Amino acid sequence: MQKLHLLSATLGLLAVASFPAEPADDIKPPTGYRHWFHVNTMIGDKGSPLFADLGGMHNVYVKSVGEAALKKGGPYPNKTMFATDLHEFTISDDSYVEGARKALAVMVKDSKKYASTGGWGFQLWAGGDPKKPQVTDAAEQCFACHQPKKDQDYVYSTYIP
Amino acid sequence: MQKLHLLSATLGLLAVASFPAEPADDIKPPTGYRHWFHVNTMIGDKGSPLFADLGGMHNVYVKSVGEAALKKGGPYPNKTMFATDLHEFTISDDSYVEGARKALAVMVKDSKKYASTGGWGFQLWAGGDPKKPQVTDAAEQCFACHQPKKDQDYVYSTYIP
Numbered sequence: 001m002q003k004l005h006l007l008s009a010t011l012g013l014l015a016v017a018s019f020p021a022e023p024a025d026d027i028k029p030p031t032g033y034r035h036w037f038h039v040n041t042m043i044g045d046k047g048s049p050l051f052a053d054l055g056g057m058h059n060v061y062v063k064s065v066g067e068a069a070l071k072k073g074g075p076y077p078n079k080t081m082f083a084t085d086l087h088e089f090t091i092s093d094d095s096y097v098e099g100a101r102k103a104l105a106v107m108v109k110d111s112k113k114y115a116s117t118g119g120w121g122f123q124l125w126a127g128g129d130p131k132k133p134q135v136t137d138a139a140e141q142c143f144a145c146h147q148p149k150k151d152q153d154y155v156y157s158t159y160i161p
Numbered sequence: 162m163q164k165l166h167l168l169s170a171t172l173g174l175l176a177v178a179s180f181p182a183e184p185a186d187d188i189k190p191p192t193g194y195r196h197w198f199h200v201n202t203m204i205g206d207k208g209s210p211l212f213a214d215l216g217g218m219h220n221v222y223v224k225s226v227g228e229a230a231l232k233k234g235g236p237y238p239n240k241t242m243f244a245t246d247l248h249e250f251t252i253s254d255d256s257y258v259e260g261a262r263k264a265l266a267v268m269v270k271d272s273k274k275y276a277s278t279g280g281w282g283f284q285l286w287a288g289g290d291p292k293k294p295q296v297t298d299a300a301e302q303c304f305a306c307h308q309p310k311k312d313q314d315y316v317y318s319t320y321i322p
Contacts, residue, residue: 096206
């Protein structure tokens with residue numbers, strides 16, 4: 001079941017890679033996010049509901065404009081950007097070890113421009129490749145899962161001191 | 162067996178917390194390391210050989226002076242500092258989620274001062290508390306395990322693009 005999900009997700013990525021979709025908007029992949037504030041890391045393994053689409057090690061960063069809001073639990077000012085650097089992982093001697101990048105995903109705040117999706121724009125690039133955006137319908141592909149986190153301004157990550 | 166190890170490690174920390182040992186040298190816990198370059202994250206779970214002493218989620222950062230060397234695989238210039246922010250983790254729906262800080266560990270390079278331990282000074286503070294250094298014999302407590310990584314200048318972490 002998981003394998004079928006993974007396979008279909010992989011084929012989906014391949015199809016999009018061959019016939020690039022137009023991005024939903026003009027969000028560009030950020031650079032330098034590994035120097036941003038490291039918010040937390042989470043691993044979605046095979047049994048996780050995230051696994052089919054977003055399985056792997058999620059390294060989450062926030063641009064400095066949003067750092068104070070993160071520490072308060074939101075709401076976030078415009079221009080806040082979260083980046084999730086999604087990596088493969090391997091398990092060896094019961095250690096979970098980071099592997100190659102699978103994707104780069106971002107949320108960027110613009111309360112007017114993205115009013116229909118909680119004030120956030122979303123994009124995900126397969127392999128982190130600017131030519132491989134995967135989000136064509138942010139409301140369905142992204143915001144639907146973020147909506148339950150309304151009291152944290154739609155952000156799953158919380159500040160861990 | 163693992164529980165006994167964990168228990169003895171915990172008691173060890175408590176004993177040291179009650180009767181603080183003198184630190185092996187003058188290494189002070191750094192601040193701001195979550196803004197340093199995030200090198201990688203690794204989780205050592207119950208079956209890992211690291212578990213008794215260093216089980217948990219290891220978020221590893223490097224100060225900018227060592228970043229270029231990291232990308233080459235070493236050797237590292239003096240004043241390079243690696244910080245490992247060691248956190249608890251919980252498992253929920255097959256996701257591994259970061260929890261509270263357990264410890265902060267560092268390696269700092271000074272090829273003369275620390276010549277007997279590969280040029281690196283080591284320290285670990287329980288709970289990240291500057292008053293709770295745990296390393297009194299870096300050769301035995303730290304360097305013994307780092308020695309096999311001589312070809313990477315004794316650093317386990319590698320650069321993952």
